[in-house]
Each structure stands twice: as structure tokens, then as C-alpha cells.
Amino acid sequence: MNVNSLSQRLYKVATYLPEGSHFADIGSDHAYLPCYVCLRDETARAVAGEVNQGPYESARNEVTLHSLQDRIDVRLGNGLEVLEKDEVNQVVIAGMGGPLIRDILEAGKKKLGTVQRIIAQPNIDSRSIRRWFLNNGYSLVDESILEESGHIYEILVAEQGDAGKPYDKQQIDKELWLGPYLLKQGGVTFRKKCQEEMDKKKYVLEQLKKASSVDPKKIEGLNNEIMWLKEVLDYDRN
Template structure:
């Protein structure tokens, strides 16, 4: 029956990171495809689908009804984690938004995270913001994935609040926050493709900044360093072939 939901590869990857018997919230759930997919595959799971806009909220209600999931999936209208009660869920999914938006949703809803043991985030851009928030709030990254779908490259991060040992090394911290501590090690085709693209983009930005009347020397220094790290990654790919 779960095959009735045509879930994207990125959301399949997200769903694979949830434990059996999860009670999770999917924030920005859109049509509630992810909660329905998970609950159809795992009969012991439950979910809350949160949506801030009325149109997608109504679509989510329809999807949940279509799959007879009303007793296990609760669709709620509201902003970010405001749809949750305190201590209500064990896992949290926030997928398909920018990293800085995910970060602010987590920051604004910190009082709702008391019982949340795992956060799975899929930022469309700026995954570093999310990694930084995890680091500052005692959530330790334990799994990362990167994949290409429909011409976009997505990073998927899972962090837990438990005794998992941190993958970060002090001397590599800034680099690991940028590239991802696990992704730096695994380096698949999508990883190299992303950083070749980011390298070219950053080169253009630096050229503009160097040519500006008033130069932001601090930013120029930071970007020059990041460019150097990206260069090392790209050179490593060339060595591999």
C-alpha cells in the first residue's frame, strides 16, 4: 500500500533515518506524504504534520484521510514548532527549507524540544547553519547523506541528543561545519559536484568583493580560506580519477 505514495529520493532517505515505532513531527509537511509513507510502512509509528499555510494544510488533511491515517497522524496548522505541545514527540523532521530558516524554527521552538531525542534536517541551502545550531545545543550529528535529484543536490543531517561521540575535531571544526564531518569522509559523486559548483560561485563573489569601493576585509579573508578548502576537495577528486 505504501507504494501508492510516490516519495522523492530525498524524503525516502529522511524516512530511513527514523527509528521503528517513531513518534515524530514533520514540520512544513506540505501534503503529509512523509508521515503517511512512514506510518504505512511501520504500523507502530505515529506522526504530527505541521503546516503554516492553509493550502498545504488542507492538502495534508486530504492525504491523511485518503490513507485512513486519522488515528495515527494529526495534521495541525501553525508556525514552526508552535504546533507542538511540550514533551510531545521523540523525533523531529524539518525538510525542504533553507538552513537559516530551519535554524530559526529550532531556536524559536526550543521550549518544545525537551523530549526530542533526534532531529532530522534536510536544508536546501546552508547546511552549515544547521550543523552549527546542533553543535551549540548539544545535538550530536550521527548521520549525513548527500544526493542529487531533479538537478538539485540535497544534504540530509541526523543529530541525536545522547551519548553519541562527536565526529568533530577541534583543528578541523570550521571545515567540518562547512562540508559535513561524515560527508567529508564518504565523498560521493554528489558531494564533489556540489563543491565544484560552490567553488565557482564563491570565486565570482570574491571577484566582486575585491572590486568593491569599500572592502569587507573580514569576509574576504573568510571566503578566501573557504575557497582554499574547496580547492583541496576538488583536487582530491581529480587525484581519485
């Protein structure tokens, strides 16, 4: 992967940034995403944040290679600490676990005043991010799912607004887990993810039933999740 051939997931993330973006890419690694966006949009500007020295140096080198130092500021620091208050309009956090992305957003809440859009691409546990959006006044406005190199990735896009809007109160737990938009869109990749989840949940349920002491709440929770997945897979089949 390089700035001219982004991974599919980063390319998809880039499509959610409006023209003229002034965005932060947190955990930017080689700064491929900011460079890609700024090379294609002369009005875009970015802050590339990186917590580790090695990737920080790589990001600086990449930015210098493309002569983008005047529009991409590479900073060493943890999460949203690299930002000044009200400095950017969009935040991208991609390629980390959902709980870590949630913790970064929570720790840096004071830096999000002018942030109109957050684009999150968790590697696992997207539910924790949806829940954070719901609890912090961010309305989920879009979701996408894709498979690349044997991994399935979800991308969540949220904006300040009515956080409850995309959810049906009757099935909010199901939608927080599987995604309100993804449930409507369906598709081959979403179905594959649901089938994989179903296999995992059934295995865990079997193991729990063999345990010497059974937690009825855990059993009930797993049965609910299996039922939701079955609904998705049966609906997709019809």
C-alpha cells in the same frame, strides 16, 4: 510525487526514522512523508504540522484518504508550536532554507525535551543548522547528500549527546560548512557541490577585488573557503 512514490530526498529522510517512531513532520505540505511512514509501519505515529491553510487542508485530505486519522494528527500552526511538550521522539523539518529550520528549532527549544533525533533537510545553508546543533547539545550522527531534478540536497541527522564529537577542533569551521561526515564520504555528488561552491566563491572574490573599498576580512574568508574546496577536489582526484 505521491505517498507511493516519494521524492528521493523524502525517501532518504524516511530511512532515518526508526521503527515505531512517534515523530513530528514540520512543514508537512501534503503529509506524504507521515502517510508513507505510517502505511509501512503500523506502530508509527505522527504529527503533521503546517503553517498555511491550503497545505493544511491538503494534508488532512491525504491522511483521510489513507484512513490514518487515528495515527496522524494534522495541525495548523507555526513551527514547533503545533506540539505539546514532550509529545514526540523525532522531529523532521525538510524542504526549507537552513536559517529558517534553525529559527524553528530555536523558537521551539522547549518542545524538544523528549526528542531523541532531529532530521533536517535544508535547501540552502546547512552550516547554520550544524552550528545550531553544536550550540544546543545535539550531536551530528549522520549526513547524506543527493541530487534530484537538478538540485543538490543535504540531510543532517542529530541526536542529543556530545555535540562536539564529530568535529576536529583544528578544522571545525571547514567541517561546519561542508559537513564532517560528507567530507569523509566524498563521492560524485559531494564533489559536484564543492565544484559549484568553488565557482561561486571565485566569482565573488573577483567582484570584491574590483570594488572601490576592499574588506580584507571578507577577502581572507573567501580565500580560506576556496582553499578548503581545493583540498576536497584535489584529494578526490588522487
